[in-house]
Amino acid sequence: MKERLRKIIIDAAKQAHVAGILHTDVFAGAVVEAPNVEAHGDFATNFAMANASVLKKPPRKIAGIILEHIDDPDGIIEKFEIAGPGFINFFIRPSAWHPILCDIHEKKETYGASDIGRNKKVQVEFVSANPTGPLHVGHGRGAVVGDSLASILAFCQYAVTREYYINDNGRQIDTLTLGRSVHARCRELSGRDVTFPEDGYKGDYVYDIARDLLEKDGENLFAPEETGSADAVINRCAEFAAAGILAGIRTDLECLGIRFDVWFSEKGLYESGKVRDIMEALKLDGRVYEKDGALWFKSSDYGDEKDRVVVRSNGQTTYFASDIAYHRDKFDRGFDRVVDVWGADHHGYVPRLSAAIDAMGYDRECFKVILVHLVNLLRDNVQIAMSTRAGEFTTLKDVVDEVGSDAARFIFLTRHHESPLDFDLDLAKKKTNDNPVYYVQYVHARISSILKKAEADGCAAPKAGIAPDLSGLNTVEDVRLMKHLSRYPGIIETAALMMEPHRVAYFLMELAAAFHAYYNKHRVLTDDPDMTVARLYLVSAVAVVIKNGLNLLGVFAPESM
């Protein structure tokens, strides 16, 4: 609709040029948009104002000229007016909205899909939490944002791969700390004396792991240390723990409806020599140098504030080194666009990785980091403290068990990802309109209920492929709903381009509000068969879009509640 109007306006301006009234037919960029005040019509354009200086005429005068040359062959415009400093407002004839409904019924679950992706390969890497403890709500937010973003991109014809990067390189300090923590608990559980590591993981889950491991390995866990080589045992503990925790992470994510296409192993990067290879390549190119016994990458040559260590003086590589290799591997796998979803506390890491991507000869513009801000978990309006190491936290699993996947997912998407989010457990469980997820789902349930009743009453359902007579859909509320539905494809496209999945959630809340208002004002099932069929056609289109949108957010669209 917007596009059609845009064309009508430009054509009118060109006509005016042909008629010799305007001295040029090269115009400045102008927009057609839906005004926020209904009195200003269905659409408005700032064309006249934007072109005032180009055309050297006052805006209102230009607007008048445009209107005189408007050609509207399909008669979609009911009336237009010049308003304010030079806006042109268009009022669309109610019947001009009807084709939207046919479009929705025709496309169903693909309504709103866009082809802007053109099959370009995109990778979305998200969560990627270290397997040192269960996921907490902060991870959950990143998981949901990443997963929904991936769905939206896929819907826009990007070829999407969802990937989880596992920090399973056994030499990392975190993993070893975990190993020592588990081993200490094993000693404790078997009645041995123990000094728990100061920096160890204190969470209860460490006991669970220790118990499992004791059952499996028994005394073997203690024999070697008495002969003086404890390393092997600690490694055993670390690997056992990490594997168990990772399996738990996987199940927790599945409970949120999240599955990955690829679980990418950091260890694999070392084993295949990819870390060594890229380090040597960078050395040859002079991108890394030695100083103080360590190896440094010249990230400051590429916009970072300082150079960064890739190999420490003790010979150990840093995470940065494997991240460089990892991102090279991503681009080498042919991804046109690489998206990383990180916690916002890692934002300082962005410049160095961008620098590395640049230095390796890839386009840093193809690399995008989505920074997801922290989550405050609230119960009874009191913040619940969270610290993995201290073991004080409510896990993601606890939260999902308590409030359900749908509520959790939806709430994670009710903020822009760069805004901090208060996750209110009490609110998430409330089954009222305070809770946006039920508010939206209720629309689907209500419509399903109407459709069932219509069927039971023997109402003639709209025939497949043939639109019923829709001329009855002409009230303000009918038009509001249709207008809303027509905005959906644009919302999807913006959400994909800006990588902002929350836009879909907000759209759904607004559509839900429009529907609930409609429901309270108009009956769908009436004595008038034509009207009934037309309204059934309308509300079932609403249900299609609600389900379609919820699906992108990974939220279920129930038929009854």
Next chain:
RNA sequence: GCGCCUGUAGCUCAGCCGGAUAGAGCAACGGACUUCUAAUCCGUAGGUCGCAGGUUCGAAUCCUGCCAGGCGCGCCA
């Protein structure tokens, strides 16, 4: 100290690649169920868009400088 993010109604937040009278929900107050689900709706009230400049016909939106909060500034991740 430097960098990034945030600052919009009493509360929680949308809107931010410039548009008209800044929106929603909650909380407050007043209404609507013999009706397709009241997990809903309608109405009232509520604002120096952190502050100050600048650019523009026009700024919540862009630029600069301040203020406040969060996060980050390791041969940790």
